[in-house]
Amino acid sequence: MIDLLSTDNCPVGFRCEICGDATDGMVAVTAVTLLGVLCVTACPRCGDSDMAPSVSIGTAVRLVAQHCGHLGIDLDQMADALAELHGGGEG
Numbered sequence: 489m490i491d492l493l494s495t496d497n498c499p500v501g502f503r504c505e506i507c508g509d510a511t512d513g514m515v516a517v518t519a520v521t522l523l524g525v526l527c528v529t530a531c532p533r534c535g536d537s538d539m540a541p542s543v544s545i546g547t548a549v550r551l552v553a554q555h556c557g558h559l560g561i562d563l564d565q566m567a568d569a570l571a572e573l574h575g576g577g578e579g
């Protein structure tokens with residue numbers, strides 16, 4: 489099964505996309521949205537909390553597509569894996 493929440497191949501920026509801070513120790517974090525799983529750069533503080541980045545629909549679509557690229561999958565596979573994530577449980 490595809491691990492949509494993996495950030496192994498996600499690039500890390502220099503500025504937190506949640507609070508805007510630029511500090512050391514940035515990490516890539518994933519957020520599950522209705523559109524799919526996306527990843528953003530977060531500072532350690534935001535990375536520890538479960539805060540979802542507030543992005544517009546258009547931005548979210550782009551971020552989800554980018555994260556698909558990080559995972560090496562396409563949007564169809566993302567949708568399938570997402571259904572499993574939400575449906576959960578069977579087997």
Ligand SMILES: [Zn+2]
Pocket residue numbers: 504505506507508509530531532533534535
């Ligand atoms: Zn932050």
Ligand SMILES: [Zn+2]
Pocket residue numbers: 495497498499526527554555556558559
């Ligand atoms: Zn990513």
